Amino acid sequence: MTQSRLLVCGFGSFPAAPRNPSAAVVEALAREAWAPPGIEVEYLTLPVAWTGSVEAIQRALAHRAADAVLVVGVATESDAFRVETMGRNHAGRAKPDDLGETWEGSVIKPEGPGALASTAPTDEILAALIGSHLAARLSDDAGDYLCNFTLYRLLADAAAPSVAFLHVPQAREFSDAASGSLQEIDQAVRATVRTLADALRRPVAERHTA
Template sequence: MVKILISGFEPFGGDAVNPTGELMEALAHEVIEGAELKTVLLPVHFDECADLLIAEMESYQPDAVIACGLAKGRTAITPERIAVNVKDVPPGSFADNQGQHPVDELIVEGSPDGLFSTLPIRAMVSNIGAAGIPAAVSNTAGTYICNNTMYRVLDHIRLKQLPIRAGFVHFPASTEMAVLQPSVSSLPIPMMLDALRIMIRTVVAE
């Protein structure tokens, strides 16, 4: 049995929902052959988000971590290739949910400039696409909360030399969000949940 820890986020940036939070609720009732699943909902707050996820890792001791976040404006489900060691909220962008607005700050002093996902991202994208769901490998997780979370998790694994595969996946806005924002690209929650199931099965198979 492969133990997989999966995280999503609370709403942020003025939106009433975050599809990854809804995915965590739905996944709590899932049974996937070969997998033991645990979900956690994270705050959109620099550092606290990663602190909580790392604490869950230490408690649960998973074989893999799939962290999930919202990238409003993207048209596909996008596993991230790399996280970079910087937190930076550009002018005009949303601060985190506690009002923090870091600029050009390192996430971890003395750690590498970038850390690569150790999830089977190419196989994930291939398998999701084969199911008729738009997916692509992304080469930038940004410099906001999602990148911060991905980097901290990978750096924790690196420093502790843990046998854990980990990475991050960005999801588009949900159809529910697009009702209020018609110009925003979106996918329905059931389709995104199917993609998440496929990614879990891919990790189990790998």
């Protein structure tokens, strides 16, 4: 039987987060080659670029398809982990990416729907985070920057059967004003990956989304 496969992505630096904990944790897990039993996991660090973030994922999936994609991004002002339930078809035109480029319009896909629901088991991910004693909540607004942009495009393009997005707080190791820690972020990413892996082990007919 073929192993299920997950692609786990974190974002690199950008103006509001010169040190991004999502990349730090994803890269640490990659060095460890960590994966739940019976599941293959590939790790990828994404550029924070309007043209580049989704393309990096598309290249990885073109090389080897995945049953689920988890993208981890930082919400610098958040005091809790946020499980994103919705990608919205809008983008902040005035927000430059790490290359200094801005998005050309206020929508991501002019022909696309206004919003798309996550295809991941978001309620189960939330329960796993809370069960790990982490402050967490569901969110239906991933903002208007690269996090929402990437989530919406992956959902619109049906990049994988299951697409999840986890927003993490900034780490105290990287900012005096932050409310999280790298250890907690590591714990949250592992819990999310385990939940996605558990869902993939179930027969397709038994998998559900929130």
